[in-house]
Amino acid sequence: MTYAEFQQRFQLSAERLYQEIYRANREKIQVKKEATVLRNLTRIFDATLKISNEKGFAAMSMRDFSRETGLSLGALYSYVASKEDLLEMILGQGRVLVLSILEEAIAREADPVARLHAAVRAHLFVSEALQPWFYFSFMEAKKMGRAGKEQTLASEMYTDRLFADILRAGQTAGAFRPRDPDQSAQAIKALLQEWYVKRWKFARTGVSVDRYADFVLEFIDAFHLPARSNRSNTPSVVPLPARHGGSRRAAGAAGKENA
Amino acid sequence: MTYAEFQQRFQLSAERLYQEIYRANREKIQVKKEATVLRNLTRIFDATLKISNEKGFAAMSMRDFSRETGLSLGALYSYVASKEDLLEMILGQGRVLVLSILEEAIAREADPVARLHAAVRAHLFVSEALQPWFYFSFMEAKKMGRAGKEQTLASEMYTDRLFADILRAGQTAGAFRPRDPDQSAQAIKALLQEWYVKRWKFARTGVSVDRYADFVLEFIDAFHLPARSNRSNTPSVVPLPARHGGSRRAAGAAGKENA
DNA sequence: GTCTATATACGGATAGAC
DNA sequence: GTCTATCCGTATATAGAC
Numbered sequence: 012m013t014y015a016e017f018q019q020r021f022q023l024s025a026e027r028l029y030q031e032i033y034r035a036n037r038e039k040i041q042v043k044k045e046a047t048v049l050r051n052l053t054r055i056f057d058a059t060l061k062i063s064n065e066k067g068f069a070a071m072s073m074r075d076f077s078r079e080t081g082l083s084l085g086a087l088y089s090y091v092a093s094k095e096d097l098l099e100m101i102l103g104q105g106r107v108l109v110l111s112i113l114e115e116a117i118a119r120e121a122d123p124v125a126r127l128h129a130a131v132r133a134h135l136f137v138s139e140a141l142q143p144w145f146y147f148s149f150m151e152a153k154k155m156g157r158a159g160k161e162q163t164l165a166s167e168m169y170t171d172r173l174f175a176d177i178l179r180a181g182q183t184a185g186a187f188r189p190r191d192p193d194q195s196a197q198a199i200k201a202l203l204q205e206w207y208v209k210r211w212k213f214a215r216t217g218v219s220v221d222r223y224a225d226f227v228l229e230f231i232d233a234f235h236l237p238a239r240s241n242r243s244n245t246p247s248v249v250p251l252p253a254r255h256g257g258s259r260r261a262a263g264a265a266g267k268e269n270a
Numbered sequence: 271m272t273y274a275e276f277q278q279r280f281q282l283s284a285e286r287l288y289q290e291i292y293r294a295n296r297e298k299i300q301v302k303k304e305a306t307v308l309r310n311l312t313r314i315f316d317a318t319l320k321i322s323n324e325k326g327f328a329a330m331s332m333r334d335f336s337r338e339t340g341l342s343l344g345a346l347y348s349y350v351a352s353k354e355d356l357l358e359m360i361l362g363q364g365r366v367l368v369l370s371i372l373e374e375a376i377a378r379e380a381d382p383v384a385r386l387h388a389a390v391r392a393h394l395f396v397s398e399a400l401q402p403w404f405y406f407s408f409m410e411a412k413k414m415g416r417a418g419k420e421q422t423l424a425s426e427m428y429t430d431r432l433f434a435d436i437l438r439a440g441q442t443a444g445a446f447r448p449r450d451p452d453q454s455a456q457a458i459k460a461l462l463q464e465w466y467v468k469r470w471k472f473a474r475t476g477v478s479v480d481r482y483a484d485f486v487l488e489f490i491d492a493f494h495l496p497a498r499s500n501r502s503n504t505p506s507v508v509p510l511p512a513r514h515g516g517s518r519r520a521a522g523a524a525g526k527e528n529a
Numbered sequence: 530g531t532c533t534a535t536a537t538a539c540g541g542a543t544a545g546a547c
Numbered sequence: 548g549t550c551t552a553t554c555c556g557t558a559t560a561t562a563g564a565c
Contacts, residue, residue, distance in 0.1 A: 093542080
């Protein structure tokens with residue numbers, strides 16, 4: 012599957028995420044006219060992700076926030092009960108959406124190798140479609156209260172297990188070589204994480220999700236698949252020609268993970 | 271090389287890092303008696319890393335800080351000009367130390383495979399010895415001013431290139447298969463980063479640095495080395511037995527990356 | 530060198546007019 | 548529904564005694 016095909020199938024976007032957050036918090040929001048609420052919540056969430064991903068949620072003042080959204084302080088507080096509430100609204104709902112799509116994407120695959128590939132691609136594609144949210148979630152999750160942290164941890168362990176189970180099943184079926192499934196799952200997730208945490212690097216080198224997905228899968232396959240399917244000296248992912256013009260963007264790139 | 275051997279050779283510790291920070295900032299510090307300064311700076315840096323790695327540097331108030339160090343607010347300000355200054359002192363000096371050790375560790379290795387292995391092990395071992403600093407640096411680097419961000423970026427690109435150059439040289443020499451050296455370097459760094467960013471996971475599963483180093487090297491080798499050396503079905507890194515008692519620690523673990 | 534007490538500003542949050 | 552004006556706690560940072 013390519014990213015374009017994924018998008019055609021799942022129609023995943025920030026707007027979709029925002030709608031889900033709205034649906035889950037409808038009663039807490041004072042303003043009632045749906046069209047208005049959706050328009051302003053979009054501004055609110057966009058601004059939160061933008062400012063936070065530049066300098067951190069804690070460093071985002073309500074006044075920065077007011078300026079970026081174009082709404083006054085008073086208006087903001089008729090959408091959001093508190094700054095902490097804003098954090099939990101955003102973090103809470105995203106996880107559900109991500110997991111549901113991941114599961115739907117691998118459900119139809121029976122073959123272990125196909126399941127592994129589908130899961131890797133799906134994770135990369137979801138994090139591509141919702142990159143600012145993923146980065147935000149990664150950086151800010153620890154600042155939530157006790158309940159929020161436990162949910163984050165649970166969801167982290169859930170995806171670890173999702174990958175580990177695919178590997179275990181594949182090893183039992185003889186499709187994968189014997190490798191520690193738990194360590195492999197964690198390593199795979201580290202490679203997936205790289206896509207949304209270090210996105211500015213990929214932007215600089217002009218690597219697309221599809222290209223990165225191919226690369227990651229070759230890397231993972233080389234370790235897990237039997238040697239026979241892994242003897243090639245001509246990878247599908249060939250080196251790019253050196254990009255001498257790339258350094259022009261270097262100066263301002265640190266911290267602009269959200270560009 | 272094992273971690274124990276690494277430690278015997280380099281004697282790397284938080285104290286060593288703190289001494290280097292002190293040397294680089296000696297004239298800015300008002301207090302002059304060296305023994306006193308070193309004792310209190312140790313408390314100051316330990317407290318900063320501890321509190322920040324729990325809830326973020328921005329959320330650490332000077333009163334938290336005063337309580338943790340056992341020094342009054344007034345005393346703190348005779349060591350540190352401002353909170354921002356504290357951030358830059360800590361982040362600035364660590365990078366230099368890390369790079370010097372990395373280079374020293376690979377200098378004596380001529381063979382490409384040995385160089386790659388030495389670099390991977392050295393990076394893991396340095397980040398093990400200075401884990402709180404690495405985590406802090408990863409999470410807080412973007413909150414620095416313009417100059418600080420550029421240095422961070424430069425150092426990030428420098429290590430990228432260090433790994434990419436080893437791969438390139440090895441490919442020219444025929445020791446590695448043709449794989450995009452830049453993408454590989456980034457992937458390797460993602461695996462190294464996992465060690466200090468998700469440390470609570472390794473603590474939970476009881477994985478040591480040495481064990482993780484073996485795993486990462488097998489993973490990397492499977493992708494880069496010619497198929498002949500990569501056909502084994504009996505990896506040196508065998509799966510651990512399942513740990514059923516592990517979930518007891520689950521509840522409080524999120525956010526305690528620093529334990 | 531270290532403390533306590535305090536100046537000063539900035540933060541989140543709310544009241545009430547429109 | 549949105550705004551302006553403002554409350555009030557907490558933050559960083561400093562002054563000056565010991």
